[in-house]
Amino acid sequence: MDKLVELAELMFPEIKETIGDLEAKYPPRNLIPSAEVTRFAPSPTGYLHTGSLFTSLVSYSLAKSTKGVFFLRLEDTDTKREIKGAGEMLLRELKNFKIVPDEGYAGDDVDKGILGPYMQSRRAKIYKIVIKELVKKGLAYPCFCTPEELEEIREVQEASKQIPGYYGSYAKCRYLTPDEAINLVKSGKPYVVRFKSHGNHNNKIRVHDEIRGDIDIAENDIDVVILKSDGLPTYHFAHVVDDHFMGTTTVTRGEEWISSLPIHVEMFKALNWRLPKYAHLPLIQKLDNGNKRKLSKRKDPEAAVNFFFEQGYPVEGVLIYLMSIANSNFEQWTLENKSFDLSKFKFSLSKMSLDGALFDLNKLAYFAKEFLATLSAQEMSKRALEYANKYQPALADLIKRDEAYFTKIMNIERDKENPRKDYAKFSDIYPIVRFFYDDEYQKIIQNGYPFNPNIKRELIAQVLTDFIKSNDYSLNEADWFNSLKALGAKYGFAANRKDYKANPSQYVGMVSDVAEMLRIALTGNKNSPNLYYILHILSKETIENRIKKAIGVK
RNA sequence: GGUCCCAUGGUCAAGCGGUUCAAGACGCAACCCUCUCAAGGUUGAAUCACGGGUUCGAUUCCCGUUGGGAUCACCA
Numbered sequence: 001m002d003k004l005v006e007l008a009e010l011m012f013p014e015i016k017e018t019i020g021d022l023e024a025k026y027p028p029r030n031l032i033p034s035a036e037v038t039r040f041a042p043s044p045t046g047y048l049h050t051g052s053l054f055t056s057l058v059s060y061s062l063a064k065s066t067k068g069v070f071f072l073r074l075e076d077t078d079t080k081r082e083i084k085g086a087g088e089m090l091l092r093e094l095k096n097f098k099i100v101p102d103e104g105y106a107g108d109d110v111d112k113g114i115l116g117p118y119m120q121s122r123r124a125k126i127y128k129i130v131i132k133e134l135v136k137k138g139l140a141y142p143c144f145c146t147p148e149e150l151e152e153i154r155e156v157q158e159a160s161k162q163i164p165g166y167y168g169s170y171a172k173c174r175y176l177t178p179d180e181a182i183n184l185v186k187s188g189k190p191y192v193v194r195f196k197s198h199g200n201h202n203n204k205i206r207v208h209d210e211i212r213g214d215i216d217i218a219e220n221d222i223d224v225v226i227l228k229s230d231g232l233p234t235y236h237f238a239h240v241v242d243d244h245f246m247g248t249t250t251v252t253r254g255e256e257w258i259s260s261l262p263i264h265v266e267m268f269k270a271l272n273w274r275l276p277k278y279a280h281l282p283l284i285q286k287l288d289n290g291n292k293r294k295l296s297k298r299k300d301p302e303a304a305v306n307f308f309f310e311q312g313y314p315v316e317g318v319l320i321y322l323m324s325i326a327n328s329n330f331e332q333w334t335l336e337n338k339s340f341d342l343s344k345f346k347f348s349l350s351k352m353s354l355d356g357a358l359f360d361l362n363k364l365a366y367f368a369k370e371f372l373a374t375l376s377a378q379e380m381s382k383r384a385l386e387y388a389n390k391y392q393p394a395l396a397d398l399i400k401r402d403e404a405y406f407t408k409i410m411n412i413e414r415d416k417e418n419p420r421k422d423y424a425k426f427s428d429i430y431p432i433v434r435f436f437y438d439d440e441y442q443k444i445i446q447n448g449y450p451f452n453p454n455i456k457r458e459l460i461a462q463v464l465t466d467f468i469k470s471n472d473y474s475l476n477e478a479d480w481f482n483s484l485k486a487l488g489a490k491y492g493f494a495a496n497r498k499d500y501k502a503n504p505s506q507y508v509g510m511v512s513d514v515a516e517m518l519r520i521a522l523t524g525n526k527n528s529p530n531l532y533y534i535l536h537i538l539s540k541e542t543i544e545n546r547i548k549k550a551i552g553v554k
Numbered sequence: 555g556g557u558c559c560c561a562u563g564g565u566c567a568a569g570c571g572g573u574u575c576a577a578g579a580c581g582c583a584a585c586c587c588u589c590u591c592a593a594g595g596u597u598g599a600a601u602c603a604c605g606g607g608u609u610c611g612a613u614u615c616c617c618g619u620u621g622g623g624a625u626c627a628c629c630a
Contacts, residue, residue: 041630042630043629043630045629045630075630077629077630078629078630080629081629081630143628147628150627150628161555161556163556163557163626164556164626165626192628209559212559212560215558215559216558217557217558218557218558222626224627225627225628227628228628229628230628232628234627234628234629234630235629235630236630238630239630254624255558255559255560255623255624255625256623256624256625256630257624257625257630258558258559258624258625259557259558259559259624259625259626260625260626261558280559282559282560282623283623283624285622285623292622292623293622293623294623294624324566324567324579324580325566328566328567328568329568331566331567331578331579331580332568332578332579335578335579353560353566353567354559354560354561355559355560355561355622355623356560356623356624357565357566357567358565358566359565360565360566360580360581362565362580362581363565363566363579363580363581364580365580366579366580366581367580369592369593373593413592413593417594418593418594419592419593420591420592420593421592421593422591422592422593423592432591432592481589484589485589497588510589511589512588512589512590513589514589515589515590516589516590518589519589519590519591525590525591526590526591527590527591527592528590528591529590529591529592530589530590530591530592531589531590532589
């Protein structure tokens with residue numbers, strides 16, 4: 001028997017299938033030629049990262065805009081860093097952002113689709129089938145080097161300023177004869193499996209990237225580990241095998257992978273498999289002390305999508321913002337189509353920029369405001385309550401007292417051409433609306449009323465007392481405001497700014513001063529939404545009580 | 555450090571050798587509107603990193619410099 005075959009059998013006695021069997025089991029998909037099959041392949045090591053969300057949005061959009069397939073694969077081969085439940089959490093968070101895979105991992109015990117399993121930890125056998133053939137062909141070999149030995153090699157290389165890595169004459173185990181390898185395996189010495197590279201570091205290969213064009217890069221000559229001692233594959237190998245059998249047409253991933261492209265290219269070639277298209281996405285960055293850097297989970301709260309949930313940014317706002325980074329023509333498209341509907345936008349890799357965008361919370365807030373302004377008051381209340389129930393009990397408490405009342409508040413100047421844009425996120429609501437609730441109002445005025453000190457308190461009392469007596473709640477907005485002007489005029493306030501400015505000495509103030517005293521009495525604040533609507537949301541009794549209290553009447 | 559990627563205003567960016575005073579958006583400033591705020595309107599400040607080429611002509615093409623980023627694991 002061929003010694004290599006003997007070695008392969010010794011290493012993988014339980015494996016009987018061949019690559020041919022796998023090809024038969026996982027035939028190509030039946031899709032139109034232009035359809036792109038993309039995937040998102042996170043590892044379950046924590047919550048969803050904003051950069052990952054960006055990547056999955058791009059992958060998803062590419063598949064959707066070409067009538068292709070978007071699937072989810074869980075890269076759970078790093079058992080040390082794996083966090084329990086992270087896979088399902090990732091899935092949930094993705095779903096929150098309306099990114100629902102067509103197939104793939106759908107929970108730890110569920111798969112959607114027939115090309116699975118979609119959890120790499122459950123694909124160990126598939127990898128071994130491929131590796132067994134590689135060993136037979138002399139394209140992979142067991143490596144018995146210990147971490148200490150590898151460390152030594154690296155030290156030697158560093159000292160002599162050579163490129164670090166397991167390659168050439170440093171790759172000791174590649175020179176083991178099959179018999180030596182067989183004996184070592186038999187002896188029970190732990191080993192990993194390495195891919196035997198035939199590349200030359202001095203040769204350049206050219207790889208096409210869908211968004212960057214051709215990349216010239218040195219051939220790989222390192223014998224990378226493809227199977228770890230725990231029997232699970234490394235990323236490089238799993239990527240090649242999985243994206244082949246799962247029929248990925250375009251691999252979308254962060255640009256940090258460009259440097260390992262030669263490894264992947266060489267393995268695809270060695271296996272005689274068709275190379276997928278690659279699209280290496282720019283990394284979302286963050287300004288830190290004047291320097292750009294990759295958005296980091298540890299340092300940046302907005303790096304975890306949880307941040308957006310906690311703050312109460314609408315998921316659409318986040319998606320819109322991300323898409324505006326992903327495709328430079330998207331923002332213009334929203335303006336022209338007066339729509340934020342991502343599903344109607346034709347996404348294209350060619351419209352992606354090449355360098356990483358700095359994450360801009362300002363612009364996110366802008367889009368979020370614009371989006372929230374398109375919601376109906378009912379929808380707004382519903383979402384606010386969902387948010388508050390989870391993250392802001394104080395707000396939830398207010399809303400639940402009377403949802404119809406809260407919806408009225410949300411409806412202030414909403415149903416018009418230029419709706420108010422007070423809220424970028426649901427957490428903005430509470431401080432703006434709390435004066436509508438009596439107990440909150442009492443808390444606000446504990447610090448006193450910020451009345452204008454230039455207007456005598458007696459005059460304020462007079463005007464507001466008159467207001468209680470004379471206000472007509474049935475008037476429409478314009479008429480009501482005229483009536484307020486008339487009220488002010490009675491006490492020497494100019495009806496408008498021009499009159500006042502023309503003759504400041506003739507007036508005690510102007511109508512805005514009247515509005516201000518009323519506003520302060522009713523809200524405890526100098527700023528608030530349109531008074532007219534406040535007057536129609538608060539009950540008459542509340543209005544009168546608040547005014548009386550403000551001017552010191554029992 | 556080696557290798558690779560990138561380089562237009564504070565940010566996101568149009569541009570793809572010759573009408574562009576170098577679009578647009580966010581942010582910023584001013585003004586207008588206005589009962590304050592949030593909006594809305596108008597206007598404004600602000601950019602082609604630098605040096606060489608190529609060319610009749612470079613923001614655009616090439617080279618170099620500089621700067622930023624990524625990567626060099628039995629992690630992905």
